[in-house]
Amino acid sequence: MNAxxxxxxxxxxxxxxxxxxxxxxxxxxxxxxxxxxxxxxGSGKSTLxxxxxxxxxxxxxxxKVNGDDFGYYETDTAYHALPxxxxxxxxxxxxxxxxxxxxxxxxxxxxxxxxxxxxxxRADKRQSAKQAQELLTSVGLGAFGDRYPAxxxxxxxxxxxxxxxxxxDPEIILFDEPTSALDPEKVGxxxxxxxELAKKGMTMVVVTHEMGFAREVADSLIFMDEGNxxxxxDAREVLTNPKEPRTQAFLEQVx
Amino acid sequence: xxxxxxxxxxxxxxxxxxxxxxxxVCILVGVGVLSSVATNPNFKWDVVAKYFTHESIxxxxxxxxxxxxASMALGTLLGLGLxxxxxxxxxxxxxLAGVYITxxxxxxxxxxxxxxxxxxxxxxxxxxxxxxxxxxxxxxxxALMGPITAALIGLTLNEAAYMAEIIRGGFSAVGKGQLEAxxxxxxSGAMKMRKVIIPQAMPSIIPxxxxxxxxxxxxxxxxxxxxxxxxxxxxxxxxxxxxxxxxLLIVASLWYLVMTLLLSYPQSKLEQKYSHTSAxxxxxxxxxxxxxxxxxxx
Numbered sequence: 001m002n003a004x005x006x007x008x009x010x011x012x013x014x015x016x017x018x019x020x021x022x023x024x025x026x027x028x029x030x031x032x033x034x035x036x037x038x039x040x041x042g043s044g045k046s047t048l049x050x051x052x053x054x055x056x057x058x059x060x061x062x063x064k065v066n067g068d069d070f071g072y073y074e075t076d077t078a079y080h081a082l083p084x085x086x087x088x089x090x091x092x093x094x095x096x097x098x099x100x101x102x103x104x105x106x107x108x109x110x111x112x113x114x115x116x117x118x119x120x121x122r123a124d125k126r127q128s129a130k131q132a133q134e135l136l137t138s139v140g141l142g143a144f145g146d147r148y149p150a151x152x153x154x155x156x157x158x159x160x161x162x163x164x165x166x167x168x169d170p171e172i173i174l175f176d177e178p179t180s181a182l183d184p185e186k187v188g189x190x191x192x193x194x195x196e197l198a199k200k201g202m203t204m205v206v207v208t209h210e211m212g213f214a215r216e217v218a219d220s221l222i223f224m225d226e227g228n229x230x231x232x233x234d235a236r237e238v239l240t241n242p243k244e245p246r247t248q249a250f251l252e253q254v255x
Numbered sequence: 256x257x258x259x260x261x262x263x264x265x266x267x268x269x270x271x272x273x274x275x276x277x278x279x280v281c282i283l284v285g286v287g288v289l290s291s292v293a294t295n296p297n298f299k300w301d302v303v304a305k306y307f308t309h310e311s312i313x314x315x316x317x318x319x320x321x322x323x324x325a326s327m328a329l330g331t332l333l334g335l336g337l338x339x340x341x342x343x344x345x346x347x348x349x350x351l352a353g354v355y356i357t358x359x360x361x362x363x364x365x366x367x368x369x370x371x372x373x374x375x376x377x378x379x380x381x382x383x384x385x386x387x388x389x390x391x392x393x394x395x396x397x398a399l400m401g402p403i404t405a406a407l408i409g410l411t412l413n414e415a416a417y418m419a420e421i422i423r424g425g426f427s428a429v430g431k432g433q434l435e436a437x438x439x440x441x442x443s444g445a446m447k448m449r450k451v452i453i454p455q456a457m458p459s460i461i462p463x464x465x466x467x468x469x470x471x472x473x474x475x476x477x478x479x480x481x482x483x484x485x486x487x488x489x490x491x492x493x494x495x496x497x498x499x500x501x502x503l504l505i506v507a508s509l510w511y512l513v514m515t516l517l518l519s520y521p522q523s524k525l526e527q528k529y530s531h532t533s534a535x536x537x538x539x540x541x542x543x544x545x546x547x548x549x550x551x552x553x
Contacts, residue, residue, distance in 0.1 A: 053439050054438070055435050055438060055439065084443065084444065085443070088441035088442070088443060089441065091438065091439055091440070091441040092440070092441035094439070095439070096435075096436075096439035098432060098435065098436065100432050102430075102432035102433055102435060102436035103436070104433065104436065104437075104450075104451055104455075105455065106451075106454040106455055115440060115450070116440040116441070119440075119442060119446055119450060120440055120441045120442055120443075120446070164440075165439075168440060168441070
């Protein structure tokens with residue numbers, strides 16, 4: 001069976017020093033699924049997301065991304081860390097969009113978008129420039145390719161960052177609170193791009209506080225608190241009829 | 256009160272008595288020093304003028320410039336290597352660089368210079384070859400380690416330790432998010448260093464390096480103890496003969512001053528250029544064009 005675009009996790013544990021951030025988290029995301037993760041800050045939702053593309057390593061548990069053990073290979077007795085090259089290869093298949101955009105300030109918008117294909121995949125420059133232009137156009141920034149990040153608004157930077165992730169042609173794209181650092185009036189333009197993206201069948205995992213986006217776009221919703229997945233289910237179902245009291249309390253606060 | 260409209264009256268700065276007094280004192284001291292310098296015959300300004308462009312002084316100046324440029328260039332390269340080693344996740348490599356930096360920053364450069372000059376006392380012969388075999392050649396260390404070589408090695412190795420710390424400081428100024436963005440694109444360590452870390456560390460490294468160049472220019476005078484005929488030693492060689500010690504020290508000092516002033520102009524420009532964060536935008540970026548380059552479909 002083709003497992004491209006799937007994420008599977010069982011009993012994931014992660015601690016930072018004495019603090020356990022993820023407590024036996026299970027996760028199952030199908031190819032093409034749009035999954036939103038919500039929860040109070042410090043609930044472990046960002047950490048979970050960061051584990052999925054190796055920005056954090058899990059302490060124990062099973063984590064399969066695109067059907068492969070992520071960052072490690074399994075033997076009879078242990079998981080062994082993959083060599084950097086293999087890990088990098090796995091990472092190219094999982095895009096990441098950060099809260100703080102993290103565009104490279106020393107590169108133009110176009111060069112940012114081309115960075116992955118040209119520097120990592122050694123793709124043809126001309127071809128990549130053309131692809132970058134198409135991607136920038138698709139996020140509404142076709143005329144901004146020559147600008148540097150410092151000359152773009154937050155919303156524009158985040159859209160470039162999305163284009164940069166897409167340039168690697170990943171099966172999965174992760175969003176870590178993509179609109180939390182934006183001016184309120186810029187949130188809509190980024191969510192708009194993400195909604196368009198959702199129609200294209202790519203697996204999306206979105207850590208967000210935008211309940212409206214979750215309701216409108218997400219297939220599934222996960223509510224996390226204190227390192228546990230408290231509730232999961234159909235997005236609209238969870239948002240309208242939360243079963244767990246903790247979910248109810250949280251949603252009452254934010255809605 | 257006069258008929259002047261109060262709303263139009265200028266508002267004057269308060270000047271304290273102290274400010275007026277400081278002016279007077281400053282002018283008095285200045286005039287005193289200048290007249291003494293001008294009238295004291297022991298300064299021998301004619302001798303200063305005579306030797307200022309003397310052939311051996313100019314040759315010394317050239318050697319000073321050469322030592323500065325060469326040891327800064329080599330020191331920066333080695334420093335970059337050390338900084339990269341220091342940032343390594345492999346403990347022994349990071350520790351090795353740490354030990355190097357500690358030793359070379361923790362001992363006086365003058366001592367280091369004399370040490371390298373006398374290295375033959377420690378290793379009379381340097382041999383290149385395959386260990387535990389007879390293959391290879393040996394060279395007499397004394398023949399290899401002339402004063403200029405010792406000076407160059409001493410200054411370079413010392414400067415490398417300081418540059419390593421400057422470059423490391425620049426590396427740590429690059430945000431964690433930048434490294435994560437590079438990682439998530441699957442960049443290799445070397446690629447990340449070349450395309451993300453080093454370009455972004457430059458704004459903090461370049462002005463500090465400029466300062467090091469100015470410092471190094473003066474530091475080269477230390478190698479005069481090895482008998483290297485750089486600027487100071489050239490002056491010393493002359494006054495050892497003529498006993499015109501002060502005028503020749505003034506000649507050397509004036510050249511150091513001239514060169515430092517010449518260097519400090521580009522240095523202040525560099526500092527200005529990199530002082531504010533908007534300077535992270537390369538200069539060409541300030542001329543923004545909204546048209547895509549030719550051949551790119553829109």
